[in-house]
Amino acid sequence: MDISDQLETQKSKYETITVEKQIPLQYDLALLAAFDTNALDESRLKNDRDNYLKEYARDGTQLLINQIFKLPITSSEMGILAELPEQITVIPREKPLPKPKPPTRWERFAKAKGIQHRKKSKMVYDEATGEWVPRWGYKGTNDDGANDWLIPVPQTEDPFEDQFSKKREAKKERIAKNEARHKRNIEEAEAVLNQPKGADTRSLRKVELQRQIAISKTATASIGKFDKTLKGESKLKGVKRKFEPSIGDVRKEKELSLNILKKVVGKKGDIVNVRKAIAKRDQ
């Protein structure tokens, strides 16, 4: 039985989906875009612009939809999905490509020595207790016997020294050292990422440290004049301490003090939050 005739009659009931164009359209289906370079009918555009544009857009849209419906299809819970091809049109990015993270000191050392990362399981078997315990962290194995109930005093050590606190201190020190290194790594990485051309990390770090020293000096009334000097510390330039005269204008002094009070207490001078205070009293 030939059903092609039936199909034809079925089709002819509806309007066609084919559109004739002199120059075929270009498509960028990743953007769902079609580009038509055919010439428009100028007389129609002048006399019946909106209708003509709509008709023209319909034809173009039909062609675009035809192309989209030809794409490979997968059906899912969301509906029928068409797989889009690679984008052809180049659209500029919003931000530059991310820079790769600079390696830490350890990573550089490991690379130079050819040390490769081996994956270790987080839990290790503790033979003494017969249990699985974490390699590090809470209840971990690397506490170096800090939780032991008895520690033998080494022969060379002072017998009256507290070995427990000694171990605790040693661990604290190790942690602090590690943290300092972590901080240094971060600072160095930041300096590498943000450095202007030609500047090295060492000098950038030096400048940053000097800035921090200058900030810390403001903590004392003398701006660090009588502070203990650090090793190799240079004298700060351009730092002046201004002293007000101890006898002089009373009004000016009052104004100054009031200004400070205003800054501390608040602009409106509301020291007490009345609503809160009432609520407190009613309790």
Add this chain to the structure above:
Amino acid sequence: MLKKIKPKNARSKRALQKREPKIEENVKKAIFIRSSSTNQLVNEALSDLCKLKKPDAISFTKKNNTIHPFDDDTSLNFFCEKNDTSLFVIGSHSKKRPNNLTFIRMFDGQILDMVEVGIENAKPLSEFKTSKCAIGIKPLFLFVGDLFENSLVYKTFKNMLLDFYHGQTVKNINLSGLEHVISVTAIDSSSEQSSDPRAIPGIVYFRVYTIQYKKSGEKTPRVELEEMGPSYNFRIRRFKFANDDVYKLATRIPKINKPKKIKNIDVNEMGDKIGRIHLGKQDLSKLQTRKMKGLKRTTEDYTEVDLEEMEEIPPIKKQKAS
């Protein structure tokens, strides 16, 4: 320049991480902003264009005296950094340049491209009493006219419109989610001479239609359009494009996204996949041909090795049947 913020808690850290440069970028957000003086037409145009861009759009409803993108870009840089946006539409209205819109896109906090257009024959979204498309749906684009191919200004304007409205980059698209089409037609004809002395030749018709699907008797439906609005005729006035170095930097493709070149497999113009296979040199001496007495190896052909092998194997004697 904004001060670099150091996150104090995990939430702000996450928020800052979202703003960092990434290989797969976020959707570009747009700010719709008013200059020092605007009129009703420009305000409506800004709000309508903003509605089309929603949800990745921020509408600034106060007027801003300091925004003159072609002279000074400091306030734009500030807004860009503060809101993490890279697209701007600035509306203004003055005697010199009436009904003015400036489309701006930025890269790395600096202005990349700017195109200024004057609006003619504006019809706002509210004037069309038809059904609108849902928010956040990817539009279809239709660019008509050879100006979009031949003129650099129009080509960039096309690219900018695509940049503004294409939305999220996706691998799959829901076929039932194609609701509207943005049709942009550019023509440079004698009948459309401009009265605007500051405009470059040519006119751009910006139209938005909703799509209705009808039965066609085939798998692909028949398409009918209905104008949804807004509708504008644009005249391009001033423009400023990025220099080549910056543009190159902005269009760099990350290494991961570059498709790996597959050796020896080509696709020709007809779309046929053609593969090349390399075989070693064929040893024709061992080729099995028809056996003939004349081609049999003679004793001279045998090497010493062959002869040794033959000696090792004792000849099998045929036993006589007793």
